[in-house]
Amino acid sequence: MRRQPVVVLDPGHNGGNASNPGVINKQVPAGRGETKACNTTGTATNAGYTEHAFNWDVARRVGEELTARGVRVVYTRDSDTGVGPCVDERADIGNDANADAVVSIHADGSTSSGAHGFHVAYSSPALNAAQGEPSISLARTLRDTLRQTFPVSTYLGSDGLAPRDDLAGLNLSVRPAALVECGNMRNAVEAAAMSTSDGRQRYADAIAAGILAYLG
Ligand code: ZN
Numbered sequence: 572m573r574r575q576p577v578v579v580l581d582p583g584h585n586g587g588n589a590s591n592p593g594v595i596n597k598q599v600p601a602g603r604g605e606t607k608a609c610n611t612t613g614t615a616t617n618a619g620y621t622e623h624a625f626n627w628d629v630a631r632r633v634g635e636e637l638t639a640r641g642v643r644v645v646y647t648r649d650s651d652t653g654v655g656p657c658v659d660e661r662a663d664i665g666n667d668a669n670a671d672a673v674v675s676i677h678a679d680g681s682t683s684s685g686a687h688g689f690h691v692a693y694s695s696p697a698l699n700a701a702q703g704e705p706s707i708s709l710a711r712t713l714r715d716t717l718r719q720t721f722p723v724s725t726y727l728g729s730d731g732l733a734p735r736d737d738l739a740g741l742n743l744s745v746r747p748a749a750l751v752e753c754g755n756m757r758n759a760v761e762a763a764a765m766s767t768s769d770g771r772q773r774y775a776d777a778i779a780a781g782i783l784a785y786l787g
Contacts, residue, residue, distance in 0.1 A: 602742025614680025695734030
């Protein structure tokens with residue numbers, strides 16, 4: 572019998588981060604010999620809907636869809652009221668789970684005029700085999716499903732993809748990993764979609780479809 576696929580979902584940030592700067596500002600390994608803050612608070616819409624709440628809600632919706640399709644889902648945090656975990660610990664969760672795919676879920680907060688759209692980041696240059704073709708394939712597949720519903724970023728990456736060397740969770744992953752920036756919470760149209768249950772379900776549907784397509 573085929574092994575049950577395992578997917579680690581990593582909702583960015585956490586609801587308790589802002590009130591615990593001493594914990595989240597601690598420096599941790601970020602890969603490539605660098606360090607960075609354990610975690611950050613994330614952004615919010617102009618009306619105050621937070622990125623950590625958005626990420627958490629979308630991740631749970633993705634997880635429900637994957638679970639219904641027979642995937643074992645592991646989350647990097649178990650609520651939206653905790654602190655952290657640090658970015659290196661999030662990577663460890665994916666590695667320790669021997670995940671077939673690790674997907675981090677975020678939203679951006681750019682104030683550049685007209686900036687909108689999603690992009691999918693992956694580690695580049697690759698630091699191990701999983702960060703090569705497997706991670707690029709995961710990122711491309713997520714990009715392909717997301718763009719059936721959402722516009723690609725007008726201001727980051729190229730054609731909805733962003734190779735990055737500075738994202739700790741991706742640098743430290745030894746499993747296929749990608750980070751989805753769903754859109755710009757400071758853009759009025761995207762903020763409106765992200766602030767509704769229906770809108771979040773559309774993001775979740777696209778991300779779940781991408782993961783399932785990648786798993787084959
Ligand atoms: Zn974020």
